[in-house]
Amino acid sequence: MKKDLYDHDLEPDVDMPAEFIQRLNRPSKRVSETADSFIPRRQFLKMSGIAGGGLVLAFSLSRSPSAKAAHHTDSDSPEFSPNAFIQIKPDGTIVLAAKNPEVGQGIKTFLPMIIAEELEVPWESVAIQQSAIDAKRFGPQSAGGSQSTPRNWDPLRQAGAVARTMLISAAAKTWGVTESKCKADQGFIVNESNGKKLSYAKLAATAASLPVPDGKTVPLKKRSDYKLLGKFIPGVDNQDIVTGQPLFGIDQQLPGLLYAIYVKCPSFGGTVKSANLDAIKARLGVVDAFILKGNGVDNELSAGVAILAKSTYEAFQAEKALEVDWDKGPASKESWTDLQKQSREITSKPGKVTEEQGDLTAALSSAAQVVESFYTYPFLSHSNLEPQNCTAWFRDGKMELWAPSQTPQAIAGMLSKLLDLDQSKIEVNQLRIGGGFGRRLLNDFACEAAAIAHKVDAPIKLMWNRESDMAHDFYRVGGFHNLTGTLDSNGRLTGLQDRTIVFTPTGGDGKRPVRGGNVRASNIQCPEIPNVRIEANSLPLQVPAGWWRAPGSCSLAWVFQSFIHEMAVTAKRDHLEFLVEQFGEPRWLKKGKAQILNTERAINVTKLAAEKGDWGKPMKKGQGRGLSFYFSHLGYFAEIAEVTVDSANNVTVDRVVVAADVGMLLNKSGGENQVEGSVIDGISTLADQEITFENGAVKESNFDTYPLLRMPAQPKIEIHWITSDYSPTGLGEPAFPPLAAAVTNAIHQATGKRIRTMPISKEGFQIT
Amino acid sequence: MATIKINVNGEEREISDIDPNTPLLWTLRDNLQMVGTKFGCGKGLCGACTVHLNGNAARSCSIPISAVDGQSVTTIEGLAAKAHKLHPLQEAWMEHDVPQCGYCQAGQIMNAAAFLSRNSTPSDSDIDDAMAGNLCRCGTYQRIRKAIHTAATKGGVA
Structure with missing residues (x-):
């Protein structure tokens, strides 16, 4: 069997439209020339009709006026709104849309920055409005896969450029000059022949009367002319955050609101036989309690007991008094201890070969050295600091939700089937979200809230407590990798075999992996290894699995980047030289496919991390320096960790040096915040996190x-x-994967101890 | 059920017909509809619910309302002394763009404010130790430390 190991997405869980992937392969200069949109043009330009009768915002000191919207009544003075993303009012107010859910990735700030840059307006002059959920007007609205940046780069630049072009035309018309004499400059159009200028506000009415050009035809700014993108721009909600204003899902208040909890079987998949509902309903503060059968789909509505009370505390207390006779017949009986034993046993023996390149058997028989190592990592919880919650109100046959969801556009379709409601009767409002990390890509909490609200004559706020949040997550799957590596007499890596487990959902086809659970040869990210074999043994799993920050990459990077270091150490070769050797010649592995490794970019970030991280410089006894690289979500990251380990195995991570290439950094502040956070998250995860x-x-x-x-x-x-001409790509995920191996490789250098079980507390080490 | 009187951000508030075991956190959020104080763990492990009780940082999720009858509480909504003048920590938080998701930040700021009022010239390790009870899932610790230093340097935090 021989096939091309790199001829597929590195992250098969993350769906990317083919046209999108193709475009990302081109350096942005060419994208600018073609200036094509990811949103079909028809959809995009339909947005032009919203001027007048739209929402006008009462602005406070805050830059996020979404909560203070009031209806626009002044129809005599037309505003200029060539698309759904921009409103320029005659009074000079400029409102830009923030289309996607803000989970902490900074998107509410940097997507409008893209529009403002092309519109050519000072950032201080714009107000940001969180968009309604409406695919027709705003295109895809989600927060996942680090896709918001690449997906919106062209459409939002075009949205701004269309408006700028029309304002230039309006000025030319007003002055009776050619458009070439008119230049946009920070909220004004300047007549270059006489220096006169007109504000966008003054031009709004004329611009609004002009035809809206095709986004593909308007000129985009050159990067060298950017005034805003790349600067340190603080988040638009910061003032509301630091003064405690209502922003998050959990903060929603409605008249007559009832507080709901929903109790599910502790064992996944269990259903309700009966519960002491009468006793619960008799409690002070409890308004109602009832059983929902659910639809048996874990990311929609599991069976459970709903309790509605007049306060959150009374609902939480009622849960403590709730007695449920669960039917555990259909429930999971799985045990992490048993799964570990079973997986270890399966991966210790030859299995079915799922991918092979070259001849691994020959590599093994001719090898000068063979290394066999077993790596394992646990299940993880997302642990968003804002527990899952959702507010829902069913009245007059319509369902309205306030949902902290990473995929708000998916909710109406699910509820339509679940509650037999027409999609037009379902409205979803997006809110600031207290942490995503992939948990809120699934909308179980929204289904629960809607199903409860559907039976109640009042708005309800469903609250999960921390315990239910941790007990009913969609977990990052644990993993098992029995690796074999071969070296020739020159210390070159000639072969790599991974005997591993790929979990498949119980009751599924036994082939499709659980979310984030696939293992492919391309995950090794070492295209120069001539002989590679993957034996992916499938094992059913009922415990719900979900996408967790950088799905797949978040665990596989540690496995493979540790093992490459292990092979370099065995070969007595410098790790940097050994790692770079695995990339081979600088090239695209698949020309025209941006989601597949570009070895030039990989080599460049790896060498930069080494240079900035003092690679090769001597360290004191008990100290170590580790290197790691990974490419995920279109971003190239190499990281160096420096650690000090004492005689009691207390590990201090002293310094982490990150080298990155995401094309161009859109917001220096938000982007670096993601990287800093990923490093902290990486250490947090490797220290002592394990779901059992x-x-x-x-x-x-x-x-x-x-x-x-x-x-x-x-x-x-x-x-x-590293700033390159490639289109900018996302930062929510790709800085995370390399961190763990950088730290454990550093611990190896400091102590000689190879960590092959995560978290490192399992190997007797503590992060201090 | 009980009637409780507390001073919240300088205002006398009376809450009647409340279970005296209700945590201060839920009284603030549900009864007084002041939602700046956040729920994270319910066990005093994460610090998202930090308020000032008689000037000291306290975890509002773990204090029954009956225990604060007649006492003074300051929440994030009332940290700024005047309506148009933010607390130096709030200013510093914005200057350094500390928040990612922002959910923990009210608790972080309230904890930092109580700490700075006792130690106006903290070292890195003073800050780290004082803030160790407040979790940030997004990992904004670098910026929290910087912002606390900035607020301390600019003064006016006592």
Whole structure:
């Protein structure tokens, strides 16, 4: 069997339209020339009709006026709104749309920055409005796969450029000069022949009367002319955040609001036989309690008991008094301990070969050295600090939701089937979200809230407590990799075999992996290894799996980047030289496919990290320096970690140096915040996080048993960017994957101990 | 059920017909509809619910309302002394663009404000130790430390 190991997406879980992927392969200069949109033009230009009768915002000091919207009544003075993303009012107010859910990735700030740059307006002069959920007007609205940047780069630049072009035309018409004499400059059009200028506000009415040009035909700015993109721009909601204004899903208040909880079987998939509903309903503060059968789909509506109360506290207290006779017949009986034993046994023996390149058997028989190592990592919880919640109100046959969701456009379709409602009767409002990390790509909480609201004559706010949040997550799957590597007599890596487990959903086809659970040869990211074999043994899993920050990459990077280091050490070769050798010649592995490794960019970030991270410089006893690289979500990241390990195996991560290439950094502040956060998240995860389960129920319940990193353990973090002509790509995920191996490789250098089980507490090390 | 009187951000508030075991957190959020104080863990493990009780940082999720009867509470909504003048920490938080998702930041700022009022010239490790009870899932610790230094340098935090 021989096939091309790189001829597919590195992250098969993340769906990207083919046309999108093709475009990303071109350097942005060419994209600018062609200036084509990812949103079909027909859809895009339909947005032009919203001027007049739209929403006008009452502006406060805050830059996020969405909560203070009032209806526009002044129809005599037309505003200029050539598309759904821009409104320029005669009074000079400029409102830009923030179309996608803000989960902390900074998108509410940097997507409008793209529009403002092309519109050519000062950032200080614009107000930002969170968009309604409306695919027809705004195109795809989601926060996932680090896709918001690449997906919106062209459409939003075009949206701004269309408006700028029309304002120039309006000025030319007003002055009776050719458009070539008119130049846009920070909210004004300047007549270059006489120096006169007109503000956008004054030109709004004339511009609004002009035909809207095709976004593909308007000129886009050159990057060298950018005034805003790339600068340090603080988040638009910051003032509301630091003064405690209502922003998040959990903050929603409505008249007559009832507080709901929904209790599900601790063992995944269990259903309700009966519950002490009468006793619960008799409690002070409890308004109602009832059983929902659910539809048996874990990311929609599982069976459970709903309790509605007059306050959150009374709802939480009622849960403590709730007695449910669960039907555990259909429930998971899985045990993490048993899965570990089973997986270890399966991967210790030859299995079915799922991918092969070259001849691994020959590589093994001719090898000068063979290394065999077993790597394993646990299930993880997302642990968003804002627990899952959703507010819903069913009245007059219509369902309205306030949903902290990463995929708000998916909700109406699900609810339509679940509650037999026409999609036109379902409205979803998006809110600022207290952490995503992939958890809120699935909308179980929204289905629960809507199903409860559907039976109640009042608005309800569904609240999960921390314990239910941790017990009913969609977990990052654990993994098992029995690796074999071969070296020739020159210390070159000639072969790599991975005997691994790929979990498949219980009741599925036994082939399709669980979310984020696939293992492919291309995940090794070492295209120069001549002989590669993957034996992916499938094993059913009922515990719900989900996408977790950089799905797949978040665990596989640690496995493969550790093992490459292990092979370099065995070969007695410098790790940097050895790693770069695995990339081969600088090239696209698949020309025309941006989601597949470009070895030139990989080599450049790896060498930059080494240079900035003092690679090769001597260290004191007990100290170590580790290197790691990974390419995910279109971003290239290499990281160096420096650690100090004492005699009691206390590990201090002293410094992390990050080298990155995401084309161009759109917001220096937001972008670097993502990288700093990814480094902290990486250390947090490797330190002591592990989700375990017995009898199909998760054992960890709160931050005492599932700890997050605390402030004293933070390292010094340095970030170095390679700016290239490629289109900018996302930063929510790709800085995370390389971190763990950088740290464990550093621990190896410091102590000689190879960590092959995550978290490192399992190997007797503690992060301090 | 009980009637409780507390001073919240300088205003006397009376809450009647409330279960005296209701945590201060939920009284603020549900009864007084002041939602700046956040729920994270319910066990005093994460610090998202931090308020000032008689000037000291306290975890509002773990304090029954009956225990604060007649006392003074300051929340994030009332941290700024005047309507148009933010607390130096709030200014510094914006200057350094600390928040990612922003959910924990009210608790971080309230904890930092109580700490700075006792130590106006903190070292890195003073800050780290004082802030160790406040979790940030997004990992904004670098910027929290910087912002606290900035607020301390600019003064006016006591």
